[in-house]
Amino acid sequence: MIYFDNAATGGFKAFSVQETVPTAIKHLCANPTRSSHRLASTGGEFVYKTRALVQKTFSAPSVDRVVFTKNCTEALCTAILGILKKGDHVITTCMEHNSVLRPLEHLKTQKGVEVDYIFPEKAAYFSQKPLITFERVKPLLKKNTRLVITNHASNVNGSMTDVREIGRALKAERPDVIYLVDGAQSGGHLPIDMQDFGIDVLCLACHKALGGIMGLGALLFSDSTEILPLTFGGTGSDSLSLSQPDYYPDRLESGTLNLPAIIGLYEGLMHTASNLDFIPTQLVKMTDALLGYLSKVSGVTVYSVPNPFGIVAFSLNGISSDECAHRLSDEFDIAVRGGLHCAPLMHKYLGTENKGLVRASLSTQNTFREITCFVRAIEQILSN
């Protein structure tokens, strides 16, 4: 199989991840941070080590404010629903995933939170300049603006937002506004320094470029950001109290943690971090090559520019994206994703909401040979 669906879930897990997670499942079946015996303590140490590694990797302000969730969606929902209050105003963009759009729309209808979406003019897209900049954020800022949310990379086509430019400018202009970055598609692809970039809240999917397994997300936030919990329960702390602890990470981590996935993330991060100088350059080259080939195929329209996230989106004349994805799988054993990728406003912006887009998403484990095979498959689909 040619696996070009790495933006959905990373298709390759490092050998250290493949080895360590099964060892944990076999030999470390103990509830970390609950019981105090040798095995549980060892589990607890792995949790702490991983939290500390995540904190260091992303220059998060403190280890305690690295919270493990079940996926990036839960991290985003915890932040959005746990920060915003009635009467607050939010600025976000057409590039966001439904895991940002749906909680915001919920707050809009249920709590009267105001939401402004940045929809750049159509021409901007073809200029190949960044679509979302502080220049577009600034005029929307209001007295009651509490949160600005942008993704770092569009999961639809890999469009990048310069989160450092926005974060720093926002900190200078309105230090009271919280800047939340959805790093689902960028974490593990590019270095992210929360403090240098002015990011207050960073949400991550651990099973994509970070190299971990499915079942884990992470929520990192600054010392000045307070997040109310969505769930309440056993934390192994203050057990006599019927109230949730008000300190982190306990406040936001109720119930048994996903120890195997946390251990997998540690190994995945160690592997990824050591390659981070190489990954962005390599993926820019690979997307550049794929885009170059595709743009020469008659009947293909590309919707991406070379990017360090490995994402290339395109459409075919007369063939829906879903049909193309099915045929790539059935006839060529190639894995891509068609449809809307849970990002409806981005497709509305691109004018592709009816047929969707084919998204090929590469990792550095893919090869240039696979890219040429893929382009040949597309040519064959168009010719039949």
Next chain:
Amino acid sequence: MIYFDNAATGGFKAFSVQETVPTAIKHLCANPTRSSHRLASTGGEFVYKTRALVQKTFSAPSVDRVVFTKNCTEALCTAILGILKKGDHVITTCMEHNSVLRPLEHLKTQKGVEVDYIFPEKAAYFSQKPLITFERVKPLLKKNTRLVITNHASNVNGSMTDVREIGRALKAERPDVIYLVDGAQSGGHLPIDMQDFGIDVLCLACHKALGGIMGLGALLFSDSTEILPLTFGGTGSDSLSLSQPDYYPDRLESGTLNLPAIIGLYEGLMHTASNLDFIPTQLVKMTDALLGYLSKVSGVTVYSVPNPFGIVAFSLNGISSDECAHRLSDEFDIAVRGGLHCAPLMHKYLGTENKGLVRASLSTQNTFREITCFVRAIEQILSN
């Protein structure tokens, strides 16, 4: 090591679980129910198969209303916070875990939900009859009672509630009231038939007696129970809509599922279900033996009766439960849990909130020889 902490997390995973989860991590890295290629479809089939097996095992009313969560706490919070509305009344018990108590106290203070706790009289405990019965629920029923919550087994001492007696009587008396059972400690130990027992909502921890790995819980509910979501996001369905789908399981499952753990649950359930005739009898015998030995040791007070959940709680004269647990680990390499086990009201009821209890929790993988070693270790701790 002697692992007597199975109520925290199951210490033994069946060979099929140990084999299958790593295979999934290595060869099935694809996002189930999202993309449509071969690998993602295979993942989706595993998810469906597991959902169907859970439905069948617990006679849940429908496959669609088997929802995967990250742990039992999330399942309980989703049900409690997603069912109760302002002005509702809830009846629950002193035996509950903080994952029931804390969301209820949150609703009490934030939404004016009324909560009544059943605290049986002290004498009842020593009668060895069931502590929580419909007779105790009935007088608390009010016009606005919407939910009755009981656990099936206390995680502190293994006290069993006859959920079938309560469920059936409640269905006869007040069919409008929803009956929620916390099956964290009973699922996989005893057969549970939701429809026969009159259970509307069942919450499960998949990494305990069900034989799966950490990182997964399950929420099963009846066709007449509506549960509002706690999180909103990508579901791979209705992607053009900015609202969460209103059908299940999509409504309650946002973001990437924990495929490795779901596959592990399938294998764990297959293993557990095939032993379900044998497990309860075996564990009653083992707890009976351990209780028999311990009750003869001077300085030990036991707080359990023989039970099919493998749980034996006790205290030692002059030694706190935490100290005992530490010494068991350090000096004898025996894993138990001391403290309050996140169930403060049960300790208040038992009068053990100051020193906690030592909880030994067995599985059928433990041996009678380990039990005698354990008792000798307790004797030595008491003698030094």
